Amino acid sequence: MRTLCSSTLISEAMVIGFAALVAMRLSHVSSATLWSVSGAAMVLCVLLCGVLNRRGAVTIGWALQIALIASGAVVGMMYGLGVIFAGLWWASVHYGRKIDVIKAARAADAAAQA
Numbered sequence: 001m002r003t004l005c006s007s008t009l010i011s012e013a014m015v016i017g018f019a020a021l022v023a024m025r026l027s028h029v030s031s032a033t034l035w036s037v038s039g040a041a042m043v044l045c046v047l048l049c050g051v052l053n054r055r056g057a058v059t060i061g062w063a064l065q066i067a068l069i070a071s072g073a074v075v076g077m078m079y080g081l082g083v084i085f086a087g088l089w090w091a092s093v094h095y096g097r098k099i100d101v102i103k104a105a106r107a108a109d110a111a112a113q114a
Helices: 002-026 031-050 057-073 077-113
Strands: none
Touching: 002 031, 002 057, 002 077, 031 057, 057 077
């Protein structure tokens, strides 16, 4: 799960940076505000990658996805990006947990056979 979620968060950080460049031209929000919020979101994505194995990290990830969707109220294109990354986050968490269960079962089988 950690690998899938980290991949989603790193790509999300990059897309937020690119979206900020585009939003600078399309939005009425000041550049300082836009870069402060975008920078904070990018840093949170990267920091969250490091703590994905800790309790509450997935919940913080969901809060980040909701905040991204909510930022669409200011910069319209963030609605779409937020929904896309929320879907990717769900898939990463859901399928990552399934893969972890399968790996644990295989490790238990290997240990039982040894």
